[in-house]
Amino acid sequence: MGQRMTGPIEYPLTVAALYHFATVPEPEAVRDALHRLCEARGLCGTLLIAREGVNGTLAGPDAGVADLVEAIRAMPGFEPIEVKYSGAFERPFKRLKVKVKREIVTMGVPDIDPVHGQGAYVEPADWNALIEDPDTLVIDTRNSFEFAQGTFAGSVDPGTERFTQFPAWFDAQAEELRRSGKKIAMFCTGGIRCEKATAYVRAQGFDAVYHLKGGILKYLEEVPAERSLFEGGCFVFDERVALGQGLELLDVERAVAKGGE
DSSP states (O other): OOOOETTTTTTEEEEEEEEEOOOSSSSHHHHHHHHHHHHHOOOEEEEEEETTEEEEEEEEOOOHHHHHHHHHHHTTTTOOOOOEEEEEESSSSSEEEEEEEEEESSOOOOOOTTTTTTTTEEEEHHHHHHHTTTTEEEESSHHHHHHHEETTTTOOOOOOGGGGGGHHHHHHHHHHHHHHHHHHEEEESSSHHHHHHHHHHTTOOOEEEEEEETTTHHHHHHHOOGGGOOEOOOOOOTTOOOOOOGGGGGGGHHHHHHHHO
């Protein structure tokens, strides 16, 4: 397949951020098979498998990443998995980790159903119209450090350090939000936290709940710079640190500075 192009720069390594909520009947068997594939293709990064789905960010040669994505898409229920591609000049992860977990993103609330109970997806092309509506409350479901690096103009920072703190924060706002009658729009880096957050919010009796499909990364990839409402850099949990418009690499100082503007 050759080297993946992300914008005008050609990177020697492809980075794939992916997740999908779908039932995995035998997580251990899936872990073993995908771990063998990743090792054989020289991939690095982390892949989590749980009964609720798959989540990970991995990097390596373009063909190896493609083989992994193809294998996951071949699993029952995973054909629609979305992948956000970016590039790297060097291996952004020190090693490979493929693990079975209780949740693919830890919220710590039993009986939340992200497979069937999530809110409505909003495509990046339609996101601006939703968040510019004065009857929409926009919530950043990431932590406060990530929020400080960059976010959408006018979004709310719940002030959390960990995603497990989001339910308590939301519960404290719930009655006020109910009285406001506003739509709730949520976003995160790649879509997984905001998707699970919408399932929690809907379980509390809210119906007009939306989340950005593919997260900030998909938005930065697809929405032209002149139309972008994202301010600053999108922090990523690897040695690349932060990505900007078009998923180009940002350095730490630029990401922090722009996030604080």
